Structures are given as structure tokens and as C-alpha cells.
Amino acid sequence: MRKINHIVVHCSATPEGKDYSIDTIRKWHTDRGWRDIGYHAVIYRNGEVHQGRRDNEIGAGVRGHNKHSIHLCYVGGVEKNKKKGNWIPKDTRTIEQKEALIDLCNYYKNLHPKAEILGHRDFEGVTKSCPSFDAKSDYKVITDKFSHLDLEDEDSHIVIKGRD
Numbered sequence: 001m002r003k004i005n006h007i008v009v010h011c012s013a014t015p016e017g018k019d020y021s022i023d024t025i026r027k028w029h030t031d032r033g034w035r036d037i038g039y040h041a042v043i044y045r046n047g048e049v050h051q052g053r054r055d056n057e058i059g060a061g062v063r064g065h066n067k068h069s070i071h072l073c074y075v076g077g078v079e080k081n082k083k084k085g086n087w088i089p090k091d092t093r094t095i096e097q098k099e100a101l102i103d104l105c106n107y108y109k110n111l112h113p114k115a116e117i118l119g120h121r122d123f124e125g126v127t128k129s130c131p132s133f134d135a136k137s138d139y140k141v142i143t144d145k146f147s148h149l150d151l152e153d154e155d156s157h158i159v160i161k162g163r164d
């Protein structure tokens with residue numbers, strides 16, 4: 001298993017109330033020349049979790065911080081309308097997305113007890129507002145949970161679509 005130090009939360013930077021599929025997001029990334037979607041999981045507005053890159057593959061989420069990271073992305077993250085041509089960051093997570101994110105963070109934290117949960121914006125030098133909320137403090141309880149342990153917990157109930 002790849003060593004994971006950071007569980008990183010992202011948003012897709014798409015407008016509130018609109019659905020985007022993992023295939024669409026994958027296409028945005030492969031159009032940039034990436035070999036696959038950058039994230040390991042995408043959380044739909046209805047709470048469904050879809051597999052992106054395999055967990056043992058290095059993702060593409062934060063420049064210089066991918067080797068030991070898992071990247072999670074919820075669909076949304078900006079206001080419905082642009083203001084003066086710019087998207088305005090907004091925490092658009094639905095209740096279902098909030099629940100799925102907590103489940104996912106717990107799932108990965110169980111696998112990687114020493115990992116820290118952060119938002120994209122919490123890395124030094126990042127000027128984006130992704131994921132449009134304070135993931136570091138929201139998930140601090142989960143980050144702190146097993147930090148002192150070396151356990152591997154196989155017991156998890158999360159369903160990740162597309163995972164074999």
C-alpha cells in the first residue's frame with residue numbers, strides 16, 4: 001500500500017445545484033494532457049461516491065504534494081452565477097455530500113491512521129480557495145482520531161462505485 005500522509009479535499013469548482021459526472025471531470029483532466037482524472041474519488045451531489053484513480057496510483061491534486069496523498073473531490077464549490085465574470089467560491093456541499101465526505105475521511109483515516117485531512121487551499125503557496133470550506137478544522141476530529149495508532153481497520157461500510 002502507498003504511504004499516505006494527506007487526505008486532501010477538493011471541489012470541482014462547478015456551480016451550485018449542477019451535476020457533473022466523473023466522466024466529464026475525467027475529460028477535463030485528460031484534455032489537459034493528464035493520463036486520468038486527478039482525484040481518487042468524486043462525491044456527487046446525491047452523495048454517491050465514484051472511484052477516480054486507483055488508491056495505489058499517485059493522483060494529481062496539489063502540485064508537489066501528490067506522492068503521499070489521496071485526493072477527494074465534491075461536485076460544486078462556487079456560486080450559481082458569476083460576478084463580474086468570475087466564479088465566487090461557496091461551500092455548496094449538500095447534506096448527502098457532507099455525510100459521504102465524513103464517511104470517506106473515516107475510511108481513509110482507518111487505512112492511514114497518521115494521515116492529516118486538509119483542504120487543497122491549506123497547502124503552502126496555494127492561492128485557490130478550493131474546496132471553499134475549512135476542511136482542516138471541519139475534519140480535525142477525524143484527523144486526531146487515530147493519529148497515535150498503527151491500526152489497520154478493515155471494517156468500513158462505504159460503497160465506492162466503479163471499484164472492483
Ligand SMILES: [Zn+2]
Nearest residue numbers: 010011120130
Ligand atoms: Zn483542489
